[in-house]
Amino acid sequence: MDADVLVVGAGIAGLTTAARLLRLGVRVTVIERAAEIQAAGAGIMLHPNALAHLDHLGPELHATGTEIARQVTTDPDGSATSLDWAAVWGEGRLPLAVQRLRLAELMVHHLPEGTVRWSTEPVALHQHGDHVEVDFADGRSGRYGLVIGADGVNSWVRRQYVDPDAEPAYLGHVYWRTTVPSTAPFDFTDWRIWRAGGNFFGGMPIGGARHHIFLQAALDRPVKVAPEDAYPRLMALAAEMGPQVASLAGQLDPADSYAVRPALGLGVRRWVNGRIALLGDAAHSFSPATTQGGAMAIEDSAVLAEEITRSGVAPRALADYEARRTPRIRDFTRLARLHGVLSSTVQHGLALGPDPASGPAHAPRTAPSPTAWFRRLYRPLLEAA
Ligand SMILES: Cc1cc2nc3c(=O)[nH]c(=O)nc-3n(C[C@H](O)[C@H](O)[C@H](O)COP(=O)(O)OP(=O)(O)OC[C@H]3O[C@@H](n4cnc5c(N)ncnc54)[C@H](O)[C@@H]3O)c2cc1C
Numbered sequence: 443m444d445a446d447v448l449v450v451g452a453g454i455a456g457l458t459t460a461a462r463l464l465r466l467g468v469r470v471t472v473i474e475r476a477a478e479i480q481a482a483g484a485g486i487m488l489h490p491n492a493l494a495h496l497d498h499l500g501p502e503l504h505a506t507g508t509e510i511a512r513q514v515t516t517d518p519d520g521s522a523t524s525l526d527w528a529a530v531w532g533e534g535r536l537p538l539a540v541q542r543l544r545l546a547e548l549m550v551h552h553l554p555e556g557t558v559r560w561s562t563e564p565v566a567l568h569q570h571g572d573h574v575e576v577d578f579a580d581g582r583s584g585r586y587g588l589v590i591g592a593d594g595v596n597s598w599v600r601r602q603y604v605d606p607d608a609e610p611a612y613l614g615h616v617y618w619r620t621t622v623p624s625t626a627p628f629d630f631t632d633w634r635i636w637r638a639g640g641n642f643f644g645g646m647p648i649g650g651a652r653h654h655i656f657l658q659a660a661l662d663r664p665v666k667v668a669p670e671d672a673y674p675r676l677m678a679l680a681a682e683m684g685p686q687v688a689s690l691a692g693q694l695d696p697a698d699s700y701a702v703r704p705a706l707g708l709g710v711r712r713w714v715n716g717r718i719a720l721l722g723d724a725a726h727s728f729s730p731a732t733t734q735g736g737a738m739a740i741e742d743s744a745v746l747a748e749e750i751t752r753s754g755v756a757p758r759a760l761a762d763y764e765a766r767r768t769p770r771i772r773d774f775t776r777l778a779r780l781h782g783v784l785s786s787t788v789q790h791g792l793a794l795g796p797d798p799a800s801g802p803a804h805a806p807r808t809a810p811s812p813t814a815w816f817r818r819l820y821r822p823l824l825e826a827a
Contacts, residue, residue, distance in 0.1 A: 443469075443573060443585050443586065443587060444471065444584035444585050444586060445469040445470055445471040445584075445586055445587075446463075446468045446469045446470065446586070446587045446588070446755045447459075447463055447468055447469070447470045447471075447586060447587060447588045447589075447590060447750075447755065448470075448471050448472075448473065448574070448576055448584070448586040448588070448589045448590070449470060449471070449472040449473070449590045449592050450472075450473055450563075450564060450589065450590065450591050450592060450593045450598070450599055451472075451473075451474060451591070451592040451593035451594060451597075451722075451724070452472050452473075452474035452476075452479075452550070452558050452560075453546075453592060453594060453722065453723070453739075454486075454545070454546075454549070454722065454736045454739050454740065455592035455721050455722025455723065455724070455739035455740075455742065455743060456472050456474070456590070456592035456593075456721075456722070457472065457546070457549035457550060457553065457558075458495070458496070458549065458739070458740050458743040459590055459592060459721060459742075459743040459746060459747075460472045460553055460557055460558075461498045461549065461552060461553060461743075462495070462498070462743050462744060462746075462747035463746075463747055463750065464553065464554070464557070465498060465747075466747060466750065466751055468750060468755065470557060471557065471559060471584075471586075472553075472557055472558045472559070473558075473559050473562040473563065473564065473578070474558055474559070474560050474561075474562065475561065475562065475563040476560065476561070477560050477561045478560060479543070479546045479547060479550055480546070481541075481542035481543040481545070481546040482542060482619060482701035482703070483542075483543070483619070483620055483621055483698075483699050483701060484541075484542050484619035484620065484621060484654055484656070484701055485539050485540060485541055485542060485621060485646065485648035485652075485653075485654025486539070486540060486542050486545060486654075486733075486736055487510065487537050487538070487539050487633075487646070487733040488507070488537060488538045488539075488540060488545075488736065488737065489531070489537045489733065489734060489737050489820070489823070490531045490535040490536075490537065490824060491734075491737050491741065491823040491824055491827070492734075492736060492737035492740045492741070493535075493537075493538060494744075494824075495740045495741065495743065495744040495827075496740065498552060499548050499549065499552055500552075502548055503538070503540070503545075503548060504538060505649075506540055506541070506544045506545070506548065506649050506650065507538040507539055507540035507541075507544075507545075507648060507649040508538070508539050508540075508631075508646075508647040508648060508649045509536040509537070509538055509539075510527055510536060510537050510538070510539050510632065510633050510646055510647075511526070511527055511528055511536055511631075511632070512524055512525065512526060512527065512632040512633065513525040513527065513632065513633040513634075513635065513812075514632050514633070514634050514635070515635040515636075515637060515812075516634070516635070516636050516637070516686075517636075517637055517638070518637075518638045518683075518684050518686075523812050524812070524813075525812045525813055525816055526813045529813045529817060530813055530816045530817045530820055530821065531820065531821065531824070532817075532821065532824075535824075537733075539633070539646045539647060539648045539649070539654065540648055540649055541621065541648050541649060541650055541652060541654075544649070544650060562578055562579070562580065563578065563579050563598070564576050564577065564578055564579070564589075564598070564599075565577050565578065565579050567589055567599075567602070567603055567718060569715075569716050569717055569718070572587075573585045573586060573587055573717070574586050574587075574588070574589045574717050574718065576589065587717065587755035587756075588717050588718070588719070588755055588756075588759075588760065589717060589718045589719075590718075590719055590720075590721050590746070591603075591604065591718065591719065591720045591721065591724045592720075592721045592722045592724060592739075593724050594722070594723045594724060595610050595706050595708055595723040595724070595727045596610065597720065597723075597724035597725075599718065599720065599724060600710065600720050600724050600725070603715055603718050604710070604712060604713065604714065604715045604718060604719075604720055605710040605711055605712050605713075605720075607711070608708060608709070608710040608711065609708075610706035610707065610708045610727060611706065611707050611708070612663070612664040612704050612705070612706060612707075613704075613705040613706060613707045613729050614660055614661070614662075614705070615658050615659065615660055615661070615704070615705040615729065615730075615731070616658075616659050616661050616664060616665060616667075616702060616703070616704050616705070617656055617657070617658055617659075617701075617702065617703050617704075617705060617730055618656060618657040618659070618672065618675075618676045618679075618700050618701070618702050619654070619655070619656045619700065619701045619702075619703075620654075620655050620656075620694065620698050620699065620700045620701070621648065621652045621653065621654055621655065621698075622645075622652065622653050622655055622694060622695070622698070623651060623652060623653075624647055624651045624652055624653050627689075627690055627693055628645055628653040628655065628690075628693070629653075630645070630647070630653075631647060632646070633645075633646040634646070636683065636686060636687050636690070637786070638682075638683040638684050638687065639660075639682060639683060640660035640786070641657065641658060641659050641660055641679060641682070641683055642656075642657070642658040642731070642785075643656070643657045643658075643680060643683055643687045643690065643691065644656055644657075655694065657676055657679055657680065657691070658705075658730075658731065659679050664704035665704075667702040669699070669700075672699075672700035672701075672702050673694070673696045673698075673700055675702075676691060676694070676700060677691055677692070680692075705729050705730050705731075706727050707727055707728060707729070708723070708725075708726055708727035709726060709771070709775060710725050710726070712764070713725050713760075713763070713764040713767065713768070714757075714760045714761060714763070714764045716757055716760075717757055717760070718760075719746070719760040719763060719764070721739065721742045721743065721746060722738075722739030722742055722743075723735060723739065725742070725767075725771070726738060726771045726774075726775075728774065728775070728778040729778055729781070729782060731781065731782065731785055732777070732778045732781045734774065734778070734823075737823075738770075738771065738774060741767075741770070741827035742763075742767055744827055745763055745766050745767055745827055746759070746760075746763045749762045749763045749766070766827075767827075770827060774823075777819050777820075780819060781819060784812070784815055784816070784819070
């Protein structure tokens with residue numbers, strides 16, 4: 443056997459899986475088709491349910507990012523809603539915002555040298571009784587006990603070997619993302635969002651004296667934007683959102699790079715085929731607005747490691763992993779839908795009914811606070827994945 447487990451893809455999912463399995467003494471190889479660490483020039487929010495499984499990254503993780511205490515959402519009339527993340531998660535837990543590139547570097551550097559083979563991709567998987575034989579694009583082949591497809595929302599492993607019919611679907615939003623130096627006007631310490639006409643512009647500090655900046659545009663179709671058009675399109679969308687957003691966006695640098703990506707949703711009917719399993723975005727994808735896709739991938743890794751501890755490098759471990767993750771992801775898919783409704787309506791939130799903290803339905807209706815709603819939605823995620 444060349445390794446116990448082959449992980450396809452060195453994103454958040456693949457790198458976390460490798461770290462957790464190596465810690466158990468399982469021999470792991472990660473293959474990545476990119477030549478080096480890839481991470482869009484942007485930040486990512488790691489909520490406490492993700493942080494719970496990233497202890498292997500040590501204190502460096504917190505040192506590289508910024509804890510986010512509040513989210514402030516402002517409407518065109520100047521009214522603002524504040525979300526208190528400490529109260530949402532409880533017991534002093536806060537989400538951590540980090541630069542994606544720094545996170546990816548940290549994850550790779552915490553793996554033993556040579557764990558990731560860059561510029562490598564599989565072309566065929568052959569399942570045998572006690573192993574999977576893998577042919578690689580460079581003509582080499584290898585034998586592995588299990589193969590984990592952590593190869594993202596357009597997963598080759600999923601399409602070829604696990605659930606060929608599952609297709610990502612456009613969720614109606616396209617995201618522009620970049621990072622900027624943390625200087626005025628991008629020197630706020632909260633997570634800030636400005637809403638207008640169904641679009642969201644915002645940002646947050648992500649450590650390293652930088653801010654993550656994004657614009658979420660509600661567009662009928664998932665437009666393809668050439669790199670040279672990304673900045674002018676962003677400016678046009680910001681202008682439509684009114685003078686405040688136009689003025690903020692006007693401070694962005696046209697020379698910076700802007701990653702543009704549609705929001706894709708994905709669910710699969712099966713996660714596992716014998717000794718092959720899906721993990722992370724290869725198995726599920728949600729609106730980025732939930733800031734939980736990476737967390738779900740990290741949870742997948744933790745559960746897979748637990749099941750391999752229980753059953754060894756065997757199909758049984760994968761079947762039990764699928765059995766545990768299916769209901770969690772089904773529940774989270776519901777939560778993601780509710781999140782979309784909350785994000786666009788909570789300020790005028792009476793349409794959503796009484797505050798969940800205010801008692802039985804016949805109790806006097808109180809205006810629901812976003813913190814109460816988000817606590818009800820997100821807090822259960824702290825229960826074991
Ligand atoms: C705009 C936006 C904002 C988001 N914000 C957040 C957030 O704040 N918090 C959060 O938790 N989540 C967030 N998410 C979701 C999160 O980014 C994803 O859920 C997460 O990155 C998925 O990681 P992954 O490793 O499964 O997939 P990916 O990151 O897509 O990694 C897959 C890897 O596999 C490689 N690969 C693909 N095919 C092959 C192949 N055939 N052979 C070898 N290698 C291959 C790719 O090159 C890539 O490196 C956001 C998503 C978007 C789009």
